[in-house]
Amino acid sequence: xxxxxxxxxxxxxxxxxxxxxxxxxxxxxxxxxxxxxxxxxxxxxxxxxxxxxxxxxxxxxxxxxxxxxxxxxxxxxxxxxxxxxxxxxxxxxxxxxxxxxxxxxxxxxxxxxxxxxxxxxxxxxxxxxxxxxxxxxxxxxxxxxxxxxxxxxxxxxxxxxxxxxxxxxxxxxxxxxxxxxxxxxxxxxxxxxxxxxxxxxxxxxxxxxxxxxxxxxxxxxxxxxxxxxxxxxxxxxxxxxxxxxxxxxxxxxxxxxxxxxxxxxxxxxxxxxxx
Numbered sequence: 001x002x003x004x005x006x007x008x009x010x011x012x013x014x015x016x017x018x019x020x021x022x023x024x025x026x027x028x029x030x031x032x033x034x035x036x037x038x039x040x041x042x043x044x045x046x047x048x049x050x051x052x053x054x055x056x057x058x059x060x061x062x063x064x065x066x067x068x069x070x071x072x073x074x075x076x077x078x079x080x081x082x083x084x085x086x087x088x089x090x091x092x093x094x095x096x097x098x099x100x101x102x103x104x105x106x107x108x109x110x111x112x113x114x115x116x117x118x119x120x121x122x123x124x125x126x127x128x129x130x131x132x133x134x135x136x137x138x139x140x141x142x143x144x145x146x147x148x149x150x151x152x153x154x155x156x157x158x159x160x161x162x163x164x165x166x167x168x169x170x171x172x173x174x175x176x177x178x179x180x181x182x183x184x185x186x187x188x189x190x191x192x193x194x195x196x197x198x199x200x201x202x203x204x205x206x207x208x209x210x211x212x213x214x215x216x217x218x219x220x221x222x223x224x225x226x227x228x229x230x231x232x233x234x235x236x237x238x239x240x241x242x243x244x245x246x247x248x249x250x251x252x253x254x255x256x257x258x259x260x261x262x263x264x265x266x267x268x269x270x271x272x273x274x275x
Contacts, residue, residue: 002146004146004193005091005122005148006185006188006190006191006192006213006214008091008122009058009059009123009148009193009214009242010191012058013058015058017057017058017270018058018242018243018270018271019058019242019243019263019266019267020057020058020060020243020245021053021057021060021244021246021250021263021266022061022062022063022095022218022245022246022250023045023046023049023050023081023246023250024066024250025041025042025046025063025067026066029247029250029251032251032253035254038073039074039076039077042066042070042074042077043077045254046067046077046081047080048253048254048256048259049250049253050081050084050085050088051256052253052256052257052260053259053260054084054090055090056263056264057267058091059090059091060090060091060093061094061246062078062082063095063246064078064094064096067081075119078119079119082094082119082120082121083118086121091122091123092121092123093121093122093148094119094121094125095125096112096124096126097127098112098126098127098138099126099128099129099130099134099135100130100134102137105134105136105138106137106141108124108138109137109138109140109141113138113145114145115145122147122148123142123147123149123150124138124148124149125149125150125197125216126138126149126150127151128151128152128177128180132151132176132180135151139184142194143193146193148193148214149194149195150195150196150197150214150216151177151181151195151196152177152196153178153181153198153207154174154196154198154202154207155218156200156201156202156219156225172207174207175207177196178196178208178211181195181211182211185211185212185213188213191212191213191214191240192211192213194213195211195213195214195215196211196214196216197215197216197217198215198216198217198233198234199218199219199225200217200218200219200225200229200230200233200243201219201220201224201225201226201229202225202233203229204233205233205234209233209237214241214242215237215240215242216242216244217230217234217241217242217243217244220243220245221266221269225243227269227272227273230243230270230274231273234274238274238275239274241274243273243274245266249262249266
């Protein structure tokens with residue numbers, strides 16, 4: 001790769017805009033596209049998204065679970081999707097939300113961030129709720145491979161607040177996670193390669209989001225996140241926000257021209273919101 005993920009992401013955002021498009025081939029979307037709910041339909045949808053979008057959005061984000069549900073054939077489709085997107089110059093963030101300890105976390109790191117792996121991506125989402133220290137094998141692998149990691153901090157699901165908003169004497173759980181991410185990104189230029197997931201549809205964010213790294217913001221659009229939410233919650237760090245949209249863009253398929261047009265509209269919307 002050569003350049004750290006944070007620098008490559010900054011360059012892609014400056015060139016293409018900050019939009020991340022999720023590839024979430026759930027059964028209802030396959031049906032909406034007129035495709036069968038099997039590996040063949042999965043491949044048609046995923047590779048159509050790559051063909052339409054890989055040369056014009058900053059990040060493509062396949063959701064691993066929707067490929068895994070088709071077994072070995074689905075994982076094969078995921079491998080081809082990742083490889084094709086990266087060959088076309090798009091950054092690929094695998095939404096896997098892995099969280100474990102020791103050798104198991106090391107195995108996840110090897111699977112997703114080792115350049116020799118058939119599933120090697122530019123970045124992966126991880127869960128810190130076994131303790132931030134449990135992520136160290138993934139962070140070390142990311143550093144050694146010039147890859148990225150996005151750590152769950154403030155998620156879009158309402159039940160997440162019962163854990164993430166819980167307080168110690170000094171901060172919320174989410175605040176402690178963000179502080180650990182900030183420390184991992186210290187002195188990195190133009191920004192660090194360890195990001196945080198902070199939902200776009202939150203009504204209030206009290207934690208400090210200045211982590212010197214990217215902030216993946218799912219929940220923009222179909223999940224209720226608005227331009228006003230982005231401006232309010234990310235006011236001090238708008239330049240590092242990567243809004244993520246899936247349903248609003250993918251609903252335009254299966255026609256590739258309509259997918260491109262939908263992604264263009266979404267990009268214009270997030271650029272205007274973050275300006």
